[in-house]
Amino acid sequence: MAEASAPQPGPQQPVFNLRLALGLLGILLAAMTAGLNSRVPGLALADIRGQLGLSYDQGTWLSTLYAAGELIAMPFASWFGITFSLRRFHLSMLLSMMALAVVMPFVGNFYLLAGLRLLQGLFAGALIPLLMGAALRFLPLSIRLHGLALYAMTATLSPNVAVWLAAQLAEDPVSLNWLYWQVIPLGLLAAALVYYGIPASPPALPRLKQGNWLGMALGVPGLGLLAIGIGQGVRLEWLHSPLICLLLGLGGVLTLLFLISEWRHPAPFIRLQMLSRRNLGLGFTVFFFLLVAMSAGVSVPVSVLSQLQGFRLEQMTALGLIIGLPQLFMGSVVALLLYRRWMDARYLFTLGLGLMALGCFLASRITSEWMVDQFFWSQVLQAIGQPIAVVCLLFLGTSVVQPMEGPFVAGIVNTIRALGTLLGGAFVGQLTADRSRFHSDMLLNHAGMWLSHNPAPPAIDNLAQVISTQAAVLASADIFLVFMTLLLVLIPPVLCLQYVPAPRIPAPPAAQAG
Template identity: 40%
Template sequence: MSGSAVRVSEHATQAASGSPKPAVSQAAAGPAFTARVIVGLVGVLIAVVIAQLNDHVIEVAMPDIRGALGLSVDHGSWLSTAYQVTQVAAMMFAPWCSATFSLRRFTIGAVAAFALLGIAFPFAASFASSFASFDILLTLRALQGLAGGCLPPMLMTVALRFLPPAIKLYGLGAYALTATFAPNLGTPLAALWTEYVGWPFLFWQIVPLAALSIGMVAWGLPQDPLRLERFRQFDWRGVLLGFPAIGMLVVALEQGTRLGWTDSPLICLLAAGGIASMALFLVNEWFHPLPFFKIQLLARRNLSFALITLGGMLLILVAVPGVPAAYLAEVQGYRPLQSAPLALWVALPQLVALPAVAALCNNRRVDCRWVLAGGLGLTALTCFVGSSMTSDWTRGNFYALQLMQIAAQPMAVIPLLMLATNGMTPMEGPFASAWFNTVKGFAVVVGAGVAEGLTTMREHVHSNVLIDQTGNRTQALMLAQHDLAARLNLGADAMRGLFAQRIHDQALVLASADVFRLMGWLALGLIVLIPLMPTRVFPPRPAPAAVPAPQPEQSIASAMTAAHSNTAKLPTHV
């Protein structure tokens, strides 16, 4: 039979069977997972890590930056607030922008803008000092937060889109580095630049890795076409409602402790306006044909549970490491250089612990819900052990707590990522990324605000109680002061100052123990949700190849008859 006859026969056989041979395009099958794509993925990971590092390093070193620039505490707090506002807002809208402008273009643009703004800030600081213009610094920091906030959603998007099912969990483990590794590395790097090099390098440290990231992303990730037609359905109401909503809420949380929470009309107005705008934003997203957030995804119990637990867990991860750092700085007089070993004790083992937990969860015989329960249980144990702290504790007393956190943090974060993304299609990846990263960014702000506010409130309570109890024992106090003044050769004014400092130290210790205790109960409360909300999920695996169904003999005979008939009609060439 001639080649034309064979092709006609194949076509006839497919038509008779009713199941034509599928023509699988590259777009339908998904991009090939090659070494080039791996380089691009690593480039995105580097970009996200430097964005997180910049945030935490600047936060830790803010007292040194204020001293170098001659800024007040209020000015320093507004620099941090401006960065957080735009960073969290960018996480809301970045997945939509990456789908419109292409993942590669958008990531490269965000990394380049982030690095250039980091380069410019120290130079602008000198200029601003000369002209007494704080607005320049505030604008640059806000713009850098906008660029930095665009990067974390890209990592989850590329992991869901490019990674094969068998190793997708390891890619999500790399994403977990942004919640465990990068925050703990902030204190050591801040100590390095402030103690040995100079404060401008707090901003310039990102430049070499940013250049490397841009090169890897440009070479490794495939270039998608522009989809500017999406602007025809652009969610303008979503931007006009969502950006102010998240901005007002973040400002209220960041500035609440400094301005007195409900004692400040500004904080009350911002909180009320933010909640109202956020409610309107969510209603708008429900009905919009091309939303930034797909509210309907929350009907999935696992995703809803993962977002709730992620928010609670990140609140704990912000509050718990902050307690030893604040205590050692205020009571023991530690600089970041002396506190750095505590942070390194948690940060560096994450490079081993995260892949190990990912491998554990990638085993089909392991239920990730109970891995999550184990991580939350270790976190609760850490908090309850920490609640027994006293004013005699030094850095060495906290190492046991950090040791438990080495295992607790990845055991809590990776199962949440697995529960949230299981069953997600690449088309749903940007929506999942928007949900997960916005909750993550906002939970970090909430955690910092709650920890600071709770510590301040409980410190005032304990201080009042201590002073009241001391006033009830006037004679004992006078004898103790007289004996101490004689031994230290101190005057009356110095003794009053020493007494006030001791009251402050004890009140801070008791307040820190209260924060530990509250975070421990929160972790136990999250464990209670595990049997109630999530369903069991299994690690992703490649879909089995489709086996063609056997064809009936009659259909094959009919196909062959049709083939002979069509062959007879073909012209013959000599």
């Protein structure tokens, strides 16, 4: 069996100390802030629309354009972080994101607000890749897995805690401003920590002459058009809409040309050749579908209870907290397991997928009488399975990467992450619409056949409402079963990943002497 040995740290790495640890904490907080800035306004979109007098269609554009900005920034952020220095570039992106948050509650024009939201997504999207690159660059081998566990929290903690935060901020018109301002307190703390802790380094401006500017000119509009096409596809019925055809067609061609340009360029923004390594190419493919499946954790139950029971966010905060709060320690628990010599990350990864699949199976037993409490055990299984799967994946992928290759990996994995999250939302939306329509037609046909042979019952006036409710229940059950199947299908590819032994941590000199 082939083994991939954990790479040794590259030369000239800064000495890891408390000051650098605080700087990395600042980068983590900034990435968490970016995640909340994406999720919180989206969850409270109905309240924002009501405050600004926007239609449903206009509201969807605010979320779509923010996601497009995030996706555009992902492949390029790490390169610019090196070129202009990590501390300088990170602070400029973080402060720009917060500056836009300050003015957004006072913008009454929809088109201006949409443009600002696109820019804010661009600034926020640059913060997350910088976290992974910094973790791979600065953290010593003895704690690097814990750093990757912290990065995993941006995918497992922020999106889930956002449900609780959005509920708290959407209670009245005054607090609605804080749907945007909530990034400022945590962002200011993050900025102070980054300024203090991250080493100051001179910009590498000669790199500007080497950049793949043609590729960037293709990639920026290509990724943006793709994101908008995916985000609006369900609402506009995909290829039935000429606009979606144009967005996906042109965006796909430009993105393909961008990838070809990156492959051929001597100094690319993302080094696609690295995907030939099994744990990166196959591993990141698994990661893409894992992100799609992770949408079953909170977004589907929230949507189901909102539709079936008419619940508002404040009545469903437990759904997010059950998954979100354990992430504060679950990632480190997984990291500790991966440091054990007897642990095979592939089998632990499989356990995580199995727990998530079991959680989806339990949720698929939903009925029209389910409340928040009935989702408890399925949420608990998601809370355990998600960090196991994500941290194991990051370990298996980054263990075949040298520290100075971190920026390339960060760009690739975060682009996949943004695209997977977008497609996950679109997949859930389309599957919900299709299965609801299917079950509604089937129930109507059965009801019509029964009524043709039997007298109408007294409750016939409520038949339409009953059919609508039961169709939604059956569609939700189908979604959970589809995600369960997807998670189980991912297990064989995970077992095909290259085995990576536990990192060998050098013993302290005193221990060696003894």
